Amino acid sequence: MEKFTPFESWVAVLPVDNIDTDQIIPARFLKTVSKEGLGDQLFYDWRYDADGNPRPDFVLNRPPGNRAQVLLAGDNFGCGSSREHAPWALIQFGFKAVISTSFADIFKGNALKNGLLPIVIPPEAHARLLRMLEADPLGTVRVDLASQTLTLPDGTEVSFPVDPFARTCMLEGIDELGFLLKHEAEIAAWEQSHPAPVNTLSVNLDEN
Amino acid sequence: MPQPRTIIQKLWDSHVVCQPEGAPALLYIDLHLVHEVTSPQAFDGLRRRGLKVRRPDKTFGTCDHSTPTTPRELPIMDPVARAQVEQFEKNCREFGIPFFGYRSPRQGIVHVIGPEYGLTQPGMTIVCGDSHTATHGAFGALAFGIGTSQVEHVLATQCLLQSPSKSFAVRVDGHLRPGVTAKDIILALIAKIGVGGGTGCVFEYLGPAIRALSMEERMTVCNMSIEGGARAGLIAPDDTTFQFLHGRPFAPKGEAWDRAVERWKTLPTDEGATYDREVSIDAGALEPMITWGTNPGLGIPITAPVPDPSEAADPVERETRRKALAYMGLEPGKPLTGHPVNVVFIGSCTNSRMTDLRAAASLLKGRKVSPNVRVLVVPGSQQIKRQAEAEGLDRIFREAGAEWREAGCSMCIAMNGDQLAPGEYAVSTSNRNFEGRQGKGGRTFLASPLTAAASAITGVVTDPRTLLA
Numbered sequence: 001m002e003k004f005t006p007f008e009s010w011v012a013v014l015p016v017d018n019i020d021t022d023q024i025i026p027a028r029f030l031k032t033v034s035k036e037g038l039g040d041q042l043f044y045d046w047r048y049d050a051d052g053n054p055r056p057d058f059v060l061n062r063p064p065g066n067r068a069q070v071l072l073a074g075d076n077f078g079c080g081s082s083r084e085h086a087p088w089a090l091i092q093f094g095f096k097a098v099i100s101t102s103f104a105d106i107f108k109g110n111a112l113k114n115g116l117l118p119i120v121i122p123p124e125a126h127a128r129l130l131r132m133l134e135a136d137p138l139g140t141v142r143v144d145l146a147s148q149t150l151t152l153p154d155g156t157e158v159s160f161p162v163d164p165f166a167r168t169c170m171l172e173g174i175d176e177l178g179f180l181l182k183h184e185a186e187i188a189a190w191e192q193s194h195p196a197p198v199n200t201l202s203v204n205l206d207e208n
Numbered sequence: 209m210p211q212p213r214t215i216i217q218k219l220w221d222s223h224v225v226c227q228p229e230g231a232p233a234l235l236y237i238d239l240h241l242v243h244e245v246t247s248p249q250a251f252d253g254l255r256r257r258g259l260k261v262r263r264p265d266k267t268f269g270t271c272d273h274s275t276p277t278t279p280r281e282l283p284i285m286d287p288v289a290r291a292q293v294e295q296f297e298k299n300c301r302e303f304g305i306p307f308f309g310y311r312s313p314r315q316g317i318v319h320v321i322g323p324e325y326g327l328t329q330p331g332m333t334i335v336c337g338d339s340h341t342a343t344h345g346a347f348g349a350l351a352f353g354i355g356t357s358q359v360e361h362v363l364a365t366q367c368l369l370q371s372p373s374k375s376f377a378v379r380v381d382g383h384l385r386p387g388v389t390a391k392d393i394i395l396a397l398i399a400k401i402g403v404g405g406g407t408g409c410v411f412e413y414l415g416p417a418i419r420a421l422s423m424e425e426r427m428t429v430c431n432m433s434i435e436g437g438a439r440a441g442l443i444a445p446d447d448t449t450f451q452f453l454h455g456r457p458f459a460p461k462g463e464a465w466d467r468a469v470e471r472w473k474t475l476p477t478d479e480g481a482t483y484d485r486e487v488s489i490d491a492g493a494l495e496p497m498i499t500w501g502t503n504p505g506l507g508i509p510i511t512a513p514v515p516d517p518s519e520a521a522d523p524v525e526r527e528t529r530r531k532a533l534a535y536m537g538l539e540p541g542k543p544l545t546g547h548p549v550n551v552v553f554i555g556s557c558t559n560s561r562m563t564d565l566r567a568a569a570s571l572l573k574g575r576k577v578s579p580n581v582r583v584l585v586v587p588g589s590q591q592i593k594r595q596a597e598a599e600g601l602d603r604i605f606r607e608a609g610a611e612w613r614e615a616g617c618s619m620c621i622a623m624n625g626d627q628l629a630p631g632e633y634a635v636s637t638s639n640r641n642f643e644g645r646q647g648k649g650g651r652t653f654l655a656s657p658l659t660a661a662a663s664a665i666t667g668v669v670t671d672p673r674t675l676l677a
Contacts, residue, residue: 015524016524016527016528016531017524017525017528018403018404018503018505018528020503020640020642022640022642022643022644022645023642023643023644026644026648027621027622027623027645028622028623028648030245030246030273030274030623031245031274031286031288031289031291031292031623032288032292033248033249033252033291033292033295034248034249034252035249045643045644045648050630050649074524074528075404075524076403076404076407076437079403079404079437079503080339080434080640080642081338081339081353081640082246082337082338082339082353082354082355083245083246083355084246084249084355084356084357087355102404102407103407104404104407104437105373105407105408105437105439106339106353106354106355106434106439109354109355109358110355110356110357113355113357113358114357163232163371164230165230165231165232165369168230176357176361176369177253177257177357177360177361177364177365179228179231179369180234180361180364180365180367180369181364181365183225183226183228183234183365183367184365186225186226186234187225187234187236187365187366187367190225190226190236191236191366194236196238196265196266197238197239197329197331197332197468198238198239198266198326198327198329198332198458199265199266199458200239200264200265200266200267200268200305200306200327200458201264201265201306202265202458203325203457203458204306205306205308205314205325205457
């Protein structure tokens, strides 16, 4: 994972509550066995018409949304399925952060593990940012993870919470699996003192 | 005296391997279930790092999501789906993971086969790259969905980095009236608290109406915990749980069984333990529920009118509801009953078990489905399919004019060719009514198997109580 550094960006505004992962990337695109090519399928059914042509009025099909690195969404972003294809698609499109008033648990975890920053701000600040971007769609925000601040287009700062461990991992480019693997001794010791409740290899039900 | 603890706390405490400084805890996973859609990139990750699956003996696979429900002697026609299923089987073989492949006589939906073979047991931690993993919580397990990165973490280390969730008691008092089911309990809960209502929480379902449910019905309730925003939902084990598990292939045997039951009996929440949040529902006041919108929280009693968006207090919520009504092509102010239906889907990890099929068959027996409606009945597993056929349910469905198909996720996620056409309406026993979930442009009314079967017969959304003898 690359180190997460401060950046300034335009904002793609999609102020819909409860945007589920089926909208972020429809299930029919999950038959892939790779992570590649998902950016083109991001918000596919909102972004393209029945013939596969881009809908000109959709936020990601016109400037500045098509070049934004920050998505401003409604409450409870990323609800629904656990598909990590959702953050993969957002990242491949070019997003580095999503701003909302809350995120679904699984999406939030998946996003952080891939270097996509979920920024939770209070409803009042969210409404303010929305108004500023309605007045000036080319307004920019600045995201600084180290200080946990989001700078709005008018220069005011809003602080946001981040799990401290996820923050460290993102800032330093640490990968969680590497961290877990360093605890092999503790895991092995735990297994010694805790008999397995089930052994999936103990019954041969089937010849595959 | 030790501090009284909830079952949620007990499950957490008993699985913490260690608590590194400045990091979440390492939580040990007793059972990891894998399927074809969310695992291939994780196996690739292992290969890239030169890692093995640490505990294949705590891992089990089945294919379900992109798996067709057409006769098994046919190949998988969609080349992309076929490649995914083949890659899954190859990955399981390469890493030594036991699995039910496409042609296995035991293949089924991952959340159906775990309980069916006794892999799912009280007191365990269970994960799967699927948000409906909470289903296994019905047995008093801490079970939750994970993303593909975490699938790789568990394959490699059998652990996850986790922070504890808040506890959320869902008390369901009273008793369900005829025609009202477990599905209606969970749809009513989600309608009450909203799709984000349980974010950051684990639900514990409590109360006499929960105790009265069979294991299959409990699975229906726990299954949709994620639709209320909770990553996990569980029910403390009791005699109903033990009776269900006894004798299943992976359940403990002999003295080990007795010891296990003694251990499981210590799991329920201690007297005096407190929860971070609580909500109550009166089961006796519930009616059959149905959703009208594009998230599972937009549900109403089947006799109630579709709410007017302008009545919502919050402006964004108002807009969300307007958008949902526009997508659904509905008008507020009148009930959904009588609304034409194109497809009825009876299946999914929510409602594809024997009790669900029996409930649907009880209404379809001796009746015909409406000629305007395509009805798909998709058993949750090959084992359920065999049992249903032994009971003659397949004949009831076929004679009524419904399709009796092979096991899989099918039209719940519409990855396998089973899908709605744009604009079509479905009454579906599945768990999600998101835009396009059952096929691009398709429109979903979520409901119980009874409501689905009643609507199949009449061709319009129907209160099942009008057809009950």
